[in-house]
């Protein structure tokens with residue numbers, strides 16, 4: 577099974593950035609490298625949204641020139657070890673398409689998670705990602721006001 581490794585300090589930086597913008601969305605870049613056998617991805621750095629980023633409740637627009645500049649800086653600082661791996665966003669609900677390599681195409685499977693409070697014997701709330709079963713339907717029925725899937 578493939579594994580992801582993330583420096584705890586990097587995860588703290590992401591959490592702090594998300595916490596500072598909530599309830600608005602924020603995001604940034606994940607940098608790092610893949611192991612030689614391609615089984616482990618190591619996240620060594622994050623880049624925040626940037627000073628000119630725009631944050632809304634359900635969207636975020638990065639400060640692209642800040643991202644370029646930070647990627648260059650990190651790449652140079654660690655001798656070219658860490659390069660762009662992907663993006664991170666803070667979302668109440670997220671959908672990710674997971675790609676599986678087939679012979680001559682990639683099969684994309686949707687996964688959807690939401691954050692939900694977990695029941696616990698302890699008096700404090702614990703929040704967790706809950707995976708949702710993804711169902712597909714072909715069209716909406718009726719008026720916009722009472723739209724539902726058929």
Ligand SMILES: [Zn+2]
Nearest residue numbers: 601635636665
């Ligand atoms: Zn987003």
